[in-house]
Amino acid sequence: MGKGKRFFIETYGCEMNKSDSLDIAVSLERQGYVRTSDALEADVVVINTCSVRRHAEQRVYGRLGYYRGLKKSGRKDRAIVLAGCMAQRLGREAQRRFPEIAVVAGTSHNLRIPLYLSEYQNTKIPVAKTKLGGYEFSRPEDRRPEGHHAWVTIIKGCSNYCSYCIVPYVRGPELSKPSGDITAEVDALVDRGVTEITLLGQNVNAYGKDSGDISFADLLERLDHISGLRWIRFLTSHPKDFDVDVIRRISGLGKVCRHFHLPLQSGSDRVLSLMNRGYSIRHYMSIVEALNRFVGDFAITTDIIVGFPTETDEDFKKTLSVYEEVGFDDAFTYRYSKRPHIAAGALDGEVDPAVAQDRLERLIDVVRRTEDEKNRSLLGEECEVLVVKKSRKNPSEFLAKTEHGKLVACRPTGGRPTADAPAFGPGSFIRVRIEGISGKTLRGSEVLRRYALSD
Numbered sequence: 001m002g003k004g005k006r007f008f009i010e011t012y013g014c015e016m017n018k019s020d021s022l023d024i025a026v027s028l029e030r031q032g033y034v035r036t037s038d039a040l041e042a043d044v045v046v047i048n049t050c051s052v053r054r055h056a057e058q059r060v061y062g063r064l065g066y067y068r069g070l071k072k073s074g075r076k077d078r079a080i081v082l083a084g085c086m087a088q089r090l091g092r093e094a095q096r097r098f099p100e101i102a103v104v105a106g107t108s109h110n111l112r113i114p115l116y117l118s119e120y121q122n123t124k125i126p127v128a129k130t131k132l133g134g135y136e137f138s139r140p141e142d143r144r145p146e147g148h149h150a151w152v153t154i155i156k157g158c159s160n161y162c163s164y165c166i167v168p169y170v171r172g173p174e175l176s177k178p179s180g181d182i183t184a185e186v187d188a189l190v191d192r193g194v195t196e197i198t199l200l201g202q203n204v205n206a207y208g209k210d211s212g213d214i215s216f217a218d219l220l221e222r223l224d225h226i227s228g229l230r231w232i233r234f235l236t237s238h239p240k241d242f243d244v245d246v247i248r249r250i251s252g253l254g255k256v257c258r259h260f261h262l263p264l265q266s267g268s269d270r271v272l273s274l275m276n277r278g279y280s281i282r283h284y285m286s287i288v289e290a291l292n293r294f295v296g297d298f299a300i301t302t303d304i305i306v307g308f309p310t311e312t313d314e315d316f317k318k319t320l321s322v323y324e325e326v327g328f329d330d331a332f333t334y335r336y337s338k339r340p341h342i343a344a345g346a347l348d349g350e351v352d353p354a355v356a357q358d359r360l361e362r363l364i365d366v367v368r369r370t371e372d373e374k375n376r377s378l379l380g381e382e383c384e385v386l387v388v389k390k391s392r393k394n395p396s397e398f399l400a401k402t403e404h405g406k407l408v409a410c411r412p413t414g415g416r417p418t419a420d421a422p423a424f425g426p427g428s429f430i431r432v433r434i435e436g437i438s439g440k441t442l443r444g445s446e447v448l449r450r451y452a453l454s455d
């Protein structure tokens with residue numbers, strides 16, 4: 001179908017979108033398309049989009065304008081595919097604004113993009129498919145990991161309807177992937193050299209609830225038994241579904257990383273209720289207490305929105321105070337962005353953009369200070385890290401990450417690799433001593449145990 005034709009993918013937004021782009025790439029390759037890293041030589045350009053924030057959509061409009069310019073000045077036959085959340089939201093409207101878009105493929109249609117391209121090539125009539133539901137998950141045998149790490153989507157969609165979020169409207173309700181397919185996929189990935197996986201979903205804790213399959217904790221337990229797999233991470237958790245039982249079960253699993261990303265969003269119960277988050281600060285703190293009691297040494301990161309409609313300075317101070325009390329390791333911080341459909345759009349009490357910006361900056365100061373304090377407390381400590389890649393800035397260094405998700409720039413000790421202690425490279429687990437900090441990155445040296453010293 002696409003024999004020898006080249007495709008280029010650009011991806012915006014979250015990890016889910018990055019994972020979807022891998023699925024799109026595989027579906028195109030199965031039909032004979034060949035991936036290129038140069039958009040200018042591509043026959044097909046796929047723009048996998050995000051709708052969560054206005055700014056993300058504006059960037060995509062900019063890119064569509066760029067490709068329109070290329071079409072006018074050069075090749076007329078390059079096919080543009082709009083995929084992802086923005087494609088789902090706009091549907092045919094996207095083609096009315098940009099007639100050069102050959103295919104609009106909504107979020108449930110990623111794996112059918114080659115089919116739609118072929119339809120377009122045969123008829124020259126633009127295709128738009130946005131019917132939600134009936135997600136197709138990629139097949140285990142299609143997974144082609146790049147390196148030691150792989151994303152594994154376990155649940156798609158979201159049924160939560162947080163009042164500020166467009167995701168349920170553009171991705172549809174939750175749909176869990178069958179647990180047997182997940183274990184087969186992880187088995188296949190481990191056979192291909194993967195040692196670390198991240199389970200993905202808008203709300204991984206809801207896994208299995210829609211389908212009656214095993215629970216999220218059961219799934220973790222099953223994956224924990226896969227030999228050759230070393231680290232299991234997961235993203236994103238929802239505090240309302242993250243309970244003491246899951247935490248107790250995780251505490252007995254050796255491969256689940258002790259790093260939890262648990263979006264707080266606000267420290268005010270009043271704002272949380274307007275956000276339709278389904279939990280109180282008391283519940284959130286009970287999770288933190290359970291993590292302390294059952295897991296002990298762990299990292300916790302979060303997401304926070306400031307400037308949500310009606311948020312007062314009092315509400316914002318509560319957010320700062322909860323942040324300090326939990327002692328988060330890091331946070332993604334955002335200013336509220338009004339989107340189509342969302343319930344919060346109907347709320348009165350818009351926060352002055354200058355006030356919201358000021359709150360964001362105050363929050364970022366606290367985030368940076370707390371992170372720095374936490375990083376400093378690690379100086380002199382030894383820990384295991386997974387080597388990710390060679391540093392681009394300094395070729396004698398590698399970038400690695402700890403179980404807690406912290407980035408460490410590390411140097412090999414030197415010496416000659418042996419059969420017992422092979423040279424380290426991407427995918428190796430080594431022990432390092434933390435010796436310094438630059439910005440957000442820790443600096444460390446390999447502890448002398450992986451090499452036999454040179455004569």
Ligand code: SF4
Nearest residue numbers: 158160161162165167
């Ligand atoms: S849980 Fe809430 S914030 Fe997360 S994707 Fe679902 S609706 Fe959006």
